[in-house]
Amino acid sequence: MSRSASNDHVIVLCTVPDGQGGAMADSLVEARLAACVGIQKVVSHYIWQGQLCRDAEEQLIIKTRRDRAESLIARIKELHPYQVPEIIVLPVQDGYAPYLRWIDESVG
Secondary structure: OOEEEOOOEEEEEEEEEOOOHHHHHHHHHHOOOOOEEEEEEEEEEEEEOOEEEEEEEEEEEEEEEHHHHHHHHHHHHHHOOOOOOOOEEEEOOEEEHHHHHHHHHHHO
8 A cells, every 4th residue: 555644634523413414515525625525423422501412413524635724614614503613623644645646636
């Protein structure tokens, strides 16, 4: 397997209400802000405004370039229904070189 160190790529994590992940994913990919968005079902447990909450959500696993992250985050904030959405940016330290090139090509 050919691997490549990468400081240019990031994974952005974002949770949305159950059933809303597909529309957000499509919007991000169509705008070429993300190369790919994986969606998985999660149940989040958290304290909000002093109350214990438990909600079915979808976690978006968004693959993009670091130089697209600011625009991607702005778009998420425009679309997101939460007052304080989860938006976490993680660096990609290493990856399969052909996949990283595909990300580059996809987000142009």
